[in-house]
Amino acid sequence: MVTASVITWTTPFIRWEAQDVGPTEVIAENVAVDCEPRVLVLPNEYLIMQRKSRSNGRRRGSRRRGRSERVGGRVSAGPPNFVPTMALGHNFRFTSGASGVNALPITRAMLLNLYTMATTTSLQSRIITAIKLKRVRMWGEPNALAGAPSSIVLEWVGTQAPSTLHSDTAIGIRPAFIQAKPPSDGSERWWSISGNNETEILMKLSSIGTGVVVDVQAEIRFADDEAAVAGEAGTPVSSSLGKVYYNYLDGFASKLLAPMGGVSVLP
Numbered sequence: 001m002v003t004a005s006v007i008t009w010t011t012p013f014i015r016w017e018a019q020d021v022g023p024t025e026v027i028a029e030n031v032a033v034d035c036e037p038r039v040l041v042l043p044n045e046y047l048i049m050q051r052k053s054r055s056n057g058r059r060r061g062s063r064r065r066g067r068s069e070r071v072g073g074r075v076s077a078g079p080p081n082f083v084p085t086m087a088l089g090h091n092f093r094f095t096s097g098a099s100g101v102n103a104l105p106i107t108r109a110m111l112l113n114l115y116t117m118a119t120t121t122s123l124q125s126r127i128i129t130a131i132k133l134k135r136v137r138m139w140g141e142p143n144a145l146a147g148a149p150s151s152i153v154l155e156w157v158g159t160q161a162p163s164t165l166h167s168d169t170a171i172g173i174r175p176a177f178i179q180a181k182p183p184s185d186g187s188e189r190w191w192s193i194s195g196n197n198e199t200e201i202l203m204k205l206s207s208i209g210t211g212v213v214v215d216v217q218a219e220i221r222f223a224d225d226e227a228a229v230a231g232e233a234g235t236p237v238s239s240s241l242g243k244v245y246y247n248y249l250d251g252f253a254s255k256l257l258a259p260m261g262g263v264s265v266l267p
Contacts, residue, residue, distance in 0.1 A: 084224065085221060085222070085223065085224065086221070086222040086224075087219070087220065087221050087222070088219075088220050089134070089217070089218070089219050089220070090217075090218060090220055091215055091216070091217045091218075092114055092215070092216045092217075092218065092246075092249070092259070093213065093214070093215050093216075093259070093260040093261055094213070094214045094215075094216070094248070094249045094257040094258060094259055094260060095211065095212065095213050095214070095257065095258060095260050096208045096209065096210060096211065096212040096213075096214075096256060096257055096258075097210065097256065097258060098208070098210065098256050099208070099209040099210045100208075100209070101205070101206070101207075101208035101209075101256055102206040102207065102208070103155075103204045103205075103206055104204060104205045104206070104208060104250055104254075104256065104257075105201045105203075105204050105250075106201065106202055106203050106204070106205065106249060106250065107198065107199055107200060107201050107202065108192035108196075108197060108198045108199070108200050108202060109198035109199065109232075109251075110247075110249065110250060110251050111128075111131045111133070111192050111202075111216075111218070112126055112128055112129070112131060112192055112194055112198065112229075113126060113231045113232045113247045113251065113252075114128060114131075114216075114246065114247050114249070115127045115128050115244065115245075115246060115247070116231040116232075116244070116245055116247060116266070117242065117243070117244050117245070118239035118240055118241055118242060118243050118244075118245065119228065119241070119242075120239075120241060121238070121239050121240070121241055122239065123230065123231075123239075124230070124231030124232060124239065124245070124247075124266070125228045125229060125230060125231055126194060126228075126229045126230070126231050127222070127244065128220055128222075129193065129194045129221070129222070129223055129229060130191055130192070130193050130194075130220065130221040130222075130223065131191070131192050131218050131219070131220050131221075132189070132190070132191045132192065132218060132219045132220075133182050133188055133189065133202065133216070133217075133218055134181070134182075134217045134218055134219055135179065135180070135181050135215075135217040136154060136178075136179075136180055136181075136203065136214065136215065136216055136217070137177070137178065137179045137180075137214070137215040137217075138152050138154060138168075138176070138177070138178040138205070138212065138213065138214050138215075139152075139175050139176065139177055139212065139213040140152040140168070140170045140175055140176030140177075140207070140209065140212050141170065141175060141209060141210070141211040141212065142170045142171075142172060142173050142174055142175045142176075143170060143172075149169045149170060149171045150169065150170050150176065150207070150209060151167055151168065151169045151170070151176060151207050152167065152168060152170075152176045152178060152205075152206075152207050152208065152209075152212060153165060153166070153167045153178075153205070153206035153207050154166045154167075154178050154180055154203060154204075154205055154206075155203060155204045155205075155206065156180070156182060156183055156186060156188050156202070156203050157201055157202070157203060157204055158182070158183070158186040158187035158188035158190075158200065158201075158202050158203075159186070159187045159200070160185060160186055160187050161183045161185045161186030161187070161188075164183055164186075166178045166180040182202075187200065187202070188202045188203065191221075194229045195229070205257075208256070208257075213260070214249060214257055216249065231247070232247065232251055232252050232253070238267045239266070239267060243264065244264065245264050245265060245266040245267075246259035246263045246264065246265055246266065247259070247265075247266045248265075248266070252266055
């Protein structure tokens with residue numbers, strides 16, 4: 001024999017009533033789902049347990065909120081910690097001004113030289129001293145109707161992993177499109193840092209025709225204690241002192257993939 005409560009409700013418009021009915025052995029009676037009033041008799045112990053469960057949940061939630069403001073088991077009286085190193089993600093866009101280009105190599109040094117400042121009229125210094133590839137996208141121009149299909153190719157060629165080809169073909173009015181991330185186990189995903197293995201080729205671009213668009217999505221870090229690092233050698237003497245320039249994806253010496261977006265391009 002247990003002490004129970006009577007709960008009455010009406011569906012679909014729910015009306016709850018509760019009252020103590022003293023000792024009873026009835027657990028549930030005449031339970032139905034319609035528009036008639038029904039009675040459900042539950043032990044009071046069940047209702048007490050439900051109230052305790054809800055109360056404990058509220059207390060656990062408040063403890064979790066409190067912990068977010070604690071440091072080392074004590075409430076922090078000062079501001080939270082932060083990372084002062086400047087970091088950002090950026091999408092560089094380039095377009096091809098030539099056709100029939102194959103196996104065009106892109107090295108770590110070329111990525112580091114994408115954004116420089118003219119420290120003299122003939123010398124560029126890097127602003128980017130650490131960069132990491134996140135994604136590369138390519139669009140190939142569609143041929144004229146009834147023209148032959150044309151393809152674009154991206155090949156990951158970093159170390160620690162086999163080379164991987166990505167290719168797509170433009171047919172009719174449909175452009176070719178490639179979207180590829182660096183292999184998860186290859187060096188293409190590693191940070192490129194000034195002075196460290198800058199000559200390593202990370203990818204090669206092939207079947208590049210006029211009008212091909214290449215997006216390079218990257219993560220960039222600006223170290224606060226980094227000394228000036230010279231950019232690509234052989235830049236022209238017509239640079240404006242103190243001006244910031246975007247460089248070609250394949251480097252100033254090659255100049256096949258030019259920056260887009262109305263930015264200042266290395267002259």
